[in-house]
Amino acid sequence: MSMSPDVQYLLRIGDSCLILAQRMSEWCGHAPILEEDIAMSNLALDLIGQARGVLTRAGELEGAGRDEDQLAFLREERHYFNPVLMELPRGDFAFTQLRNAGVAIWLSLLWQRLAESKDAEVAAIAGKAVKEVAYHRQHACDWVVRLGDGTEESAARVKAALQTLWPYFNELFESDAVDEAASAQGLGPAWSELQADWQTQFSALLHAAHLPQPAASAYRSGGRRGVHSEHMGPLLAQLQYLQRAYPGGVW
Amino acid sequence: MSDAAKNEWPLWEVFVRSKAGLDHKHCGSLHAADAQLAIQLARDVYTRRQEGVSIWVVPSTQITASDPGEKGAYFDPMEDKVYRHPTFYELPDALNHM
Numbered sequence: 001m002s003m004s005p006d007v008q009y010l011l012r013i014g015d016s017c018l019i020l021a022q023r024m025s026e027w028c029g030h031a032p033i034l035e036e037d038i039a040m041s042n043l044a045l046d047l048i049g050q051a052r053g054v055l056t057r058a059g060e061l062e063g064a065g066r067d068e069d070q071l072a073f074l075r076e077e078r079h080y081f082n083p084v085l086m087e088l089p090r091g092d093f094a095f096t097q098l099r100n101a102g103v104a105i106w107l108s109l110l111w112q113r114l115a116e117s118k119d120a121e122v123a124a125i126a127g128k129a130v131k132e133v134a135y136h137r138q139h140a141c142d143w144v145v146r147l148g149d150g151t152e153e154s155a156a157r158v159k160a161a162l163q164t165l166w167p168y169f170n171e172l173f174e175s176d177a178v179d180e181a182a183s184a185q186g187l188g189p190a191w192s193e194l195q196a197d198w199q200t201q202f203s204a205l206l207h208a209a210h211l212p213q214p215a216a217s218a219y220r221s222g223g224r225r226g227v228h229s230e231h232m233g234p235l236l237a238q239l240q241y242l243q244r245a246y247p248g249g250v251w
Numbered sequence: 252m253s254d255a256a257k258n259e260w261p262l263w264e265v266f267v268r269s270k271a272g273l274d275h276k277h278c279g280s281l282h283a284a285d286a287q288l289a290i291q292l293a294r295d296v297y298t299r300r301q302e303g304v305s306i307w308v309v310p311s312t313q314i315t316a317s318d319p320g321e322k323g324a325y326f327d328p329m330e331d332k333v334y335r336h337p338t339f340y341e342l343p344d345a346l347n348h349m
Contacts, residue, residue, distance in 0.1 A: 033260070035281050039295035139291050146284060 005181035007062045008081060009188065010122070011071070012178075012224055013110070014054035015082035018072055019232075020103060021047035022239050026090045039139065043100070046132040053125035060121075073243035077232055083171040084221040087232045091164075094157035097143040099165055104137035105201050106172050109194045118186035141205050148209025155210070162211055167219035172198070174224060262311040263289040265296075267303035275307050283308075 003011075024044035031037035055068040085103070090096060111133055114126035147158040172191060179190035206213050221229070242249060260282040266275035278297050283289035289308040297303065317325060329335070 033282060035283065035292035035296050038299070039292060042295050042299055135294075142287060142291065146288070 004061070005178045006185065006187050007058050008178045009182040010054050010058035010061065012081040012083075013114075013188075014051045014058055014071070015080045016086050016103075016107075017047040017051035017054065019080070019082045019086040019235065020099075021045075021051060022235055023086065023088075023090050024096070024100075027096065032093055040096075043136050043139070046129075046136065050125065050129045050132070053129075054122070057119070057121045057125070069243065073240045077228055077236055078226040080223075080228065080232070080236070081226055082223050083168070084223040084229045084232075085165070085168040085171060087223065087229060087235055088165075088168065089231055091161065092157055094147050094154065095161040095164065097140050097147065098158055098161045100136060100140035101144045101205060102165065102169055102172075102202060104133055104140050105205070106194065106198055107133045108137050109197050110189070110191070113189040113194070117188050122187065144205060144211075145209045148206075148211045158209065159211060162206070163214060166214045167217040168221060169202075170217060170219055171221045171224060174220065176224075178224075260284050263293070263308040264311050264314060265289075265293040266307040266309070267293070267297055268305040269302060270304055275305065278302075280311060 021044045024040055024047065027040045028037065028044075031040055051072065052068050055071040059066040059068065059071055085099065088099070091099075108130065111126045111130045115123055115130060117123040117126065144158060147154040149155070173195035175190045175192035179192065182188050183190040183193070203213055221227075223229075223232075261284075262280055263283055263286075264280050265278055267278045268275045281289065281292055281296055283292050286308060290306055293306050293308055298306065
């Protein structure tokens, strides 16, 4: 399938929000306390809102008549372009909050840059998302600090989460021809441009949470190119079930 | 205190200002590990439909309340003191909104 770089660039962003939101929504009814249950559902809904905007715009640029729903629910696994980080299983509460913190720091840097996009639609979506993600970031980072600086159990769990997640963060900063084209045409930054700021801010978080930073990892994954982990299939089966069982079904 | 209660996070009373210029009104309570998280959870629980522009949280233990059992002694005696309402003054016609 040939796809123009601007469409793929936007799908990577929209899919990141969509797939992480799907994982977050697995906490609905299962969070440790009612208040946090509502908080996480709110965050997931913010991400779905961001995904809707970006997928809609990707569909318009693609010009094949696909709307947000068709893009969200009716693609094959290989045609989703989120980094593998987003599709990893929900994990425990520490894993969820640490992933959310890393993603929120990354998304806040990304949305700030996208707010200056030459594409007015993308800039408008980013302008709204910047505020939402600022809160996501605060909430997740506050949790990571409390877990890292909390009980023996909470510190051990967030440490284990860091070990698991660390290699997957690399994919947020890969660069390729798609990024370079998007950057050249002023659509948005090459993701690699965000790495230095992310590293500084994430390191500050780890420091505050008394978490030792793991050694640099050479691991690279392939979600951005449509090559996903074994966890993506079951996630999509659940995400897509209703639309595939009842094609065209709407509210 | 039972073990279960000891393991609970502290309770916070939540006050929300609905818009600039109005006062903060009590809207409920929630459990949170500390003040900062209490503010965040209050934001998610009580302002998700644009109910507020400002939030206060106060540890519930810091509130001293009147005793419901003394409600009669405290409040009933005011029932027949109508003269405490400023309704016996004759107001000039020009004065509105009283």
